[in-house]
Amino acid sequence: MKAVTIQAPNEAALCDIEDTGVSAGQVKLRVMRVGLCGSDLNTYRGYNPLVSYPRIPGHEIGGEVIAVGDGVTRCRIGDRVVVLPCTECGECSACRSGRPNACRYNQTLGVQRQGGMCETLVVPAHKTLVCNELGFDELALVEPLAVGMHAARRAQINVGETVAVFGCGVIGLGAMAGAAAMGARVVAIDIDARKHDIAMACGAARFVNSQQEDLAALAQSIDGGRGPAVVIEAVGNDATFVEAVKLAAFAARVVYVGYAKKPVSYDSSQFVMKELDIRGSRNATAADFSAVLTLLEQGRYPTQQIVSAHYPLALAPQAFVDWAADPGAFTKILIDIQ
Ligand SMILES: [Zn+2]
Ligand SMILES: [Zn+2]
Structure with missing residues (x-):
């Protein structure tokens, strides 16, 4: 399947990567929209100290469930979901005080791990939130709004x-x-x-x-x-x-x-x-994501104004070039994967 890879600073390209199946507790998504984050831009420019290359960017993900592993009850095939992009260790002081968003050993999609700017993505089911009331553009905006x-x-x-x-x-x-x-x-x-x-x-x-x-x-x-x-x-x-x-x-x-x-x-x-x-204030909790989903359903965010541009997957490398050239010109760029 196709994925966007940042090979090295200032070098983004489309490439082919292997498609993977689901194991128990996982879900597979057809990725529909991915928002470009300032941290992705920093990765592209070589300013993100947490990143090694090559890296698939993308942690602002709206997708549709296309397969579920054994034991998954949280979502079904056909559900629209947003992805919670950070891991937590469960043992550090932040995790132990109920603040996993600030986990000392946090790993974020597209930063320390390969991200979601690809055609399909396998994630743990508990890292998804179902919302069938919203469109994929809106779902891709949930993560930054939750932060x-x-x-x-x-x-x-x-x-x-x-x-x-x-x-x-x-x-x-x-x-x-x-x-x-x-x-x-x-x-x-x-x-x-x-x-x-x-x-x-x-x-x-x-x-x-x-x-x-x-x-x-x-x-x-x-x-x-x-x-x-x-x-x-x-x-x-x-x-x-x-x-x-x-x-x-x-x-x-x-x-x-x-x-x-x-x-x-x-x-x-x-x-x-x-x-x-x-x-x-670091990242966001599942409760923050849920609060944003509720406000989105109530139409409390001007989502059409927030999205400044759409680029198809094939032109995603160009989106990085354009954004890097004039960062102030865009509020949010969405990559239309499908
Ligand atoms: Zn972000
Ligand atoms: Zn932790």
Whole structure:
């Protein structure tokens, strides 16, 4: 069967790989859609330290069940499913405290293991969630939206609080929609004015172009000058890591879901003076996936606006070239495998 392989940095190609059957407890999917993630782009560019080559990318997967192994009761042939792409060891401190999304020995499809950008994929049945109400485009969006949902949940948002979110990529948008669904007033912050409409469609009450608006003035304009009770950083830039702490109200929660590419230097007195709760957010739990599926069924995400482009499988290598050339031009690229 056909698969997309990143052979080495800046070299993506279509190749043939062996088709495999199902064992007990596994299901085989016909992969229908795969979303391109920023981490796939980093793999393509050679910036992902967790990846070795050659690697089949892809962990944002919507598919249809075409075979089930012995003992599988979770899904049936013909079901539409989304794939939970991470493993967990069950023994590390994160796993033992009920947070397998942060497993120390986590392996993610398309990162440490071969991913889903291929015609069929065999996965453990317990790593699938059935949702026959949604289309495959929507199913391929569930994973990144769930990562955003997890960031919103890490913030423990109360109804009526103001939540500022840095970054209008799919994860930031997922955090906005999650926070809005939890009853927050969401302020979206981005350097690109083109993100205004999609942020508002994801539940933001206000869009701030940080190239034009001063963030100190923004803090002054929120909650009678107190600033936002929650700040979520979904960019992964050292400057926004620092801005998040500056913007946050006293006694606020700051959640980091972006990966900073280099060390960040802080005036750490802010942490103490404001008594901030500073939290990381990694991947997503099955509960986050389920929450996103529910909101998708309610039509709470502007999925058509989120998907910027479709590429057929044969042109997937070109999708990497195009995205790498202009990362800001796309919110989400979907590869139509079938
Ligand atoms: Zn991803
Ligand atoms: Zn673990």
